[in-house]
Amino acid sequence: MPVEERRKIRSLSCGIAATAVSIALVVVPGHGVAFADPTGSGSATATSAASTSGDDSAERSGPKKPPSRKSGADPDTTTPSGGGSEPPRDDDDVAAPSDSSSGVVVVDPDDTEADPTEVDGADPTEVEADGSDVGSVVPGSVVPDSVVPDSVVPENTDATVAAPETSVQSVVSSLVPAKPYRAYADEATSALAAVSTVAPVEITTPSPPQPLSPIAQLLELPGRLINAVLQALGFTASASHPPVPNGLGPINDLIFGAFRELERLIGLHRPVVVPEVPTLTYDGPTSSLSPTVAQFLNASAAAYVLGGTPGGLVPFTVNGFQLSKTNLFTGMVAKTWVTPEGQVIIAYQGTTGGSHLLFNPLITISQILADIQVIFTRTTPPAFYDALRFADRVLVEAALQGYTADNVFVTGHSLGGWEAQFVAQQLGLAGIGFEAPGINTRTPGNGADSLFVNIGTYGSTAPYMATDLPGLQPFMPAYVPGGGSKPHYGPIVMIGDPAAMTPLYNASALWGKGLIGSAIFMVDFLVNFFQYHLPGVQAYHLDVVPDPGMVLFLGTSRGPVHTGYGELTIQQLLKTASDDGILFRP
Structure with missing residues (x-):
C-alpha cells in the first residue's frame, strides 16, 4: 500500500479515536x-x-x-x-x-x-x-x-x-x-x-435511660459524701433528708426583719405609682406533655448542690457517663436529666454554683463576669453561646437514643435561667427559667407565644434587671411595655407578694442622686436579692417540695402559695397563671 494512502488511513483513524474519546468524556460521566x-x-x-x-x-x-x-x-x-x-x-x-x-x-x-x-x-x-x-x-x-x-x-x-x-x-x-x-x-x-x-x-421509641458506669459512679462519690455532710449540718436537703435545724434560720429571720424596719425608717415603704405591665391571656391547649414545674425547679436547684440529684429524675447518659459540661473560662455549667415520662431536661447552673464552690471556686469569677456583661453592656457573653453549643450536642445524642426535639427541654435558675432563656430563643426549645433577667438579643414579639416561660418573684431584683418589668429604673434602661432593649424571652409569671417590690421602687429612684442615694439603692438591691432570689423561696410559692434544696434557711417567703402549681406542665402553667392574672407579656 502506498505510503501516502497509509498516512491518510492513519490520520482518519486518529480522528475517529479523538471523536470517540470526546463523546465518552461528555456521555460517560452522566452514568x-x-x-x-x-x-x-x-x-x-x-x-x-x-x-x-x-x-x-x-x-x-x-x-x-x-x-x-x-x-x-x-x-x-x-x-x-x-x-x-x-x-x-x-x-x-x-x-x-x-x-x-x-x-x-x-x-x-x-x-x-x-x-x-x-x-x-x-x-x-x-x-x-x-x-x-x-x-x-x-x-x-x-x-x-x-x-x-x-x-x-x-x-x-x-x-x-x-x-x-x-x-x-x-x-x-x-x-x-x-x-x-x-x-x-x-x-x-x-x-x-x-x-x-x-x-x-x-429507633422508634426512646431508649430506657442507662445507668452510670462504675467509673462514673466512683467519680461522683466524693461529691455525694460532701453532700451527706452538708445535709447533716443543715445546709442542703432533699425529700428523703428534710432540712436539719442548725440555728441559722432564726438569725436569717432576725437580719431580714431588722432590715425591713430600717427601710421603714428611711421611708422606702411609702406607696408609689408604678407603670402597669401588660398581661397575657392564654387560651391555647393544655394537653401537651412536658416536665412539671416541680421537675424543672428541682433540676435547676440540683445545679447548686454538689452530688445532688433532682427528685425522681435520672442522669441522661452517653457511654456510661452523664452528659454534662463545665467550662471554667466562660462559666457555663450544665447537666442533663431524664424524667420518668421520658423527657430530657438540660439544666444550667446559676452563679457561684452553690456547694460546687468547694471543688471549683474559680468558676465563680467567670460567672460573675458573664452577669456583668449582660447587665451593663448590650452584648452576649461567651457562656451563652457555650450553652447553645451544649444544647446542640444534647439534641444530637438524644436523637440517637430515640428522643425527638419536642422532648428536650431547658431550665435553670438565675444565670442558668438566663442561659436557658437564650437557648430557647435561638433553638425554639420549650422550658422554664427561674429568676432570670432580660437578655440582649431580641425577636419580634419576644417569644410571647413560645413555650418557654420565665418565673420571677416579687421583691427579687434579678427578674427586674430587664426593660419589660418596671422597678429598677434608672439603674436599668427605660421600661418599655412588652419590650425595650433588654426584654425577657417568653411569657413571664410573677409569684409572691407584689408589695415586696415597694421598697425597691423607692430605692431605685435614689440611684444617681448623690453618693448616699446610690449607696442606699445598692444596699437595698443586694438585701432584697438574697431575701427573695434563692430557689427555696420559689419552691415555697409554687407549692414544690425542694428536692434537693440548698441553704433553705436563707431568704424570706412572703405572700401567697400557688397551690398545685408544682404539678403543672408548661401549657397548664400558662393557662392557670393567665386565669390567676399573673401572666405578663415580655
Whole structure:
C-alpha cells in the first residue's frame, strides 16, 4: 500500500479515536452518578452531576434544610441590641454547598441498577459549612421511597450529601443542627431512617435511660459524701433528708426583719405609682406533655448542690457517663436529666454554683463576669453561646437514643435561667427559667407565644434587671411595655407578694442622686436579692417540695402559695397563671 494512502488511513483513524474519546468524556460521566428517583419510581436514575436534574435529585435525597435558629423569625430579625457578635462556633453545621458536584454520591455505573438499599463502602467525605469543618458526614445512601415517605422528603436543601459510613460516630455528627429544632423535630427521624439503610438500627421509641458506669459512679462519690455532710449540718436537703435545724434560720429571720424596719425608717415603704405591665391571656391547649414545674425547679436547684440529684429524675447518659459540661473560662455549667415520662431536661447552673464552690471556686469569677456583661453592656457573653453549643450536642445524642426535639427541654435558675432563656430563643426549645433577667438579643414579639416561660418573684431584683418589668429604673434602661432593649424571652409569671417590690421602687429612684442615694439603692438591691432570689423561696410559692434544696434557711417567703402549681406542665402553667392574672407579656 502506498505510503501516502497509509498516512491518510492513519490520520482518519486518529480522528475517529479523538471523536470517540470526546463523546465518552461528555456521555460517560452522566452514568457515574446515581440518585433516588422522584416519589413513585422504584429505580435509581443516572444523571449528570452538573445538570439541573442532578441537583434536584441530590436535594431530594439529602436532609431538609433546617429553618432559622431564631424562633419564628427571619435569621436577620434576631439581633443583639448592641455591637456584640457571636464568637466562632467550632461545631457549626452543614450549610449551602457550592454549585460544584461535590454534593453527590458517586457510585460505579454498573451498580446503578442494584438494590437501592445497598451502598458500597466508599470512604466518608467531610462537609464544610462557611469554611469550617463539620467533623463528620451525612449518610449518603440512596434511600428508596418506602423508607422516606413523601411527607419527609424536602423540596429544598442546602446540605451536602457525602458517602455513607456505618460507624455510630458518623451518625452522631451528621445530626448536628445548625438551626432551630422545634420545626426541625422530624429531621432526626428522617436522618435515622436513612441511616437504617446502612446499619439495621431503627429507633422508634426512646431508649430506657442507662445507668452510670462504675467509673462514673466512683467519680461522683466524693461529691455525694460532701453532700451527706452538708445535709447533716443543715445546709442542703432533699425529700428523703428534710432540712436539719442548725440555728441559722432564726438569725436569717432576725437580719431580714431588722432590715425591713430600717427601710421603714428611711421611708422606702411609702406607696408609689408604678407603670402597669401588660398581661397575657392564654387560651391555647393544655394537653401537651412536658416536665412539671416541680421537675424543672428541682433540676435547676440540683445545679447548686454538689452530688445532688433532682427528685425522681435520672442522669441522661452517653457511654456510661452523664452528659454534662463545665467550662471554667466562660462559666457555663450544665447537666442533663431524664424524667420518668421520658423527657430530657438540660439544666444550667446559676452563679457561684452553690456547694460546687468547694471543688471549683474559680468558676465563680467567670460567672460573675458573664452577669456583668449582660447587665451593663448590650452584648452576649461567651457562656451563652457555650450553652447553645451544649444544647446542640444534647439534641444530637438524644436523637440517637430515640428522643425527638419536642422532648428536650431547658431550665435553670438565675444565670442558668438566663442561659436557658437564650437557648430557647435561638433553638425554639420549650422550658422554664427561674429568676432570670432580660437578655440582649431580641425577636419580634419576644417569644410571647413560645413555650418557654420565665418565673420571677416579687421583691427579687434579678427578674427586674430587664426593660419589660418596671422597678429598677434608672439603674436599668427605660421600661418599655412588652419590650425595650433588654426584654425577657417568653411569657413571664410573677409569684409572691407584689408589695415586696415597694421598697425597691423607692430605692431605685435614689440611684444617681448623690453618693448616699446610690449607696442606699445598692444596699437595698443586694438585701432584697438574697431575701427573695434563692430557689427555696420559689419552691415555697409554687407549692414544690425542694428536692434537693440548698441553704433553705436563707431568704424570706412572703405572700401567697400557688397551690398545685408544682404539678403543672408548661401549657397548664400558662393557662392557670393567665386565669390567676399573673401572666405578663415580655
